[in-house]
Amino acid sequence: MQRILLFLYSIRAFLLFIILEAIAIWLIVSYNSPQGAVFFNSSNSFTGSFLNAKDGFTSYFTLGSTNEDLAAKNAELMAKLASYTPKKDSATFELDSVLSSNYEFRSAKVINNSINLQTNQITLNKGAKDGIKEGMGVFNGEGIVGRVKGVSKNFASVISLLHTDLLISSKIKTKNEIGSTQWDGRDPQFAKLKYVPRHVEVSKGDTVVTSGYNAVFPEGLLVGTIEEVNKGTETNYLDITIKLATSFNKLTYVYLVENNMEAELDSLQEISTSINEQ
Template identity: 55%
Template sequence: MQRIFEFLFRFRAFFLFLLLEAIAVWLIVSNNGTQGALFFNSSNRIAGNIFETRSSIREYFSLNQVNSDLANQNAALLNKLEDYERLFVNTDSLRPELMLIDSMTLANYEFLSAKVINNSVRRAQNILTLNKGKNAGIETGMGVFNEQGIVGRVKDVSDKFSTVISILHTESLVSSVLQSSNVFGTTRWDGVNPDEASLLYVPRHVTVTVGDTVVTSGYNSVYPEGLKIGVVKSVERGTEATFYDIKINLLTNFSSLSYVYLVKNKNLPEIDSLQQVSGVINEQ
């Protein structure tokens, strides 16, 4: 302990200089808009590069699992491709209006991919960082999902990186529907278990069973209809007389996120503008 004090006393002038320099930088950043913006942009860029390097190191040691997952996904996609080929070979069995609706739905969205380079699941407001930004076409408000289910919504975007509000965020609301009965509700995380969430506002006069699949409703400007969210775990009579208290198991494993897909609604600016005029609160 004595040697530590001797060391600090010997270099006291140097440490005082560092302290004064730090205070000077803080004053400049705090009181000058231009310098402050440059400082924080540089900090975000450096943090993004650090996160990307750390993610690359982690990914190197899990390549076997990643390759296995990719092989399984490719097999599933090949099976779906065969199903589509069998379906469209006999076009007489398809109603023209259904084909028109499908093509219109696809035309409303664009899809991109990105890698998760930073993620959290232990906080009440969890945020992800992706390795792509404006230069790759990513924009604020885009929905994020993977092969398991939905992940979140893009919050902020820089040139090379973007941040995503995870659905593991207590202020995140997702417009949802029970697949078996087409009954609408809202999925919200309660901030406790990263594997579970609540399905709100489902009326008690409908039938809800354990095992029902919960998917996105399409009644929003973020996600297309039918993306998976979770599976009903429990159904109880809630404290409110009109709604159930429903818990669902989230299908997305947020602890092992690697690659994700981003979906952009081409009509988002027009929808948001109209809803703002009408005073509509838009869920994810």
């Protein structure tokens, strides 16, 4: 303590100078309007810059939870939109019950993803305890991502669209022509649209969407756009290359869709198959 006092005593002249300078500045700012305005504007600017930097710094560490909350909210809104039923027409026509939505939506974060294999898979941070089930369709704001293959309590594995064994029932939007999207194991930006007959007029840039003909995806989800069309001679189908809408190397948050009528549809298909086999 004595050393501190001795140090302060040794710089007493400097301290007195600082105190007098502070008093002088206070007097100038307080009794001179132009100088006061400059001082307060400068201090406000400095304080605002500091607080803005502080806010940006703290916000950075909350981006993860914020994005997750937004993804969950989007899934909730999609479910509400899908279940929305327009008001009855004034002519008293009843809406058919089959027009009501059968889909539920959930959100999840991608924690592992591969794009350089022939059979790529994706891992999500949610599982059975969050309502995730095998067979659910997976997509994001850009387009189709894949289909849930396996589920544990806390995680789910997804067969990526970049998997040579996965086929997605699709259609050319302007033509309503049905086909199947399948990755050929080459470029992760492109896939093939198969089983479109050769007589169909297809143009580069045509949009390809989900057909709604299976129980996985609703109709109209974006798959990609047609990049190239060739009329081969070996088959009755066009050789169509589509540019996928989804950027698989940038996957972060995805949505999962469940068809509540899938079990009923599957049972009907099994009955139809057994009748045809007899």
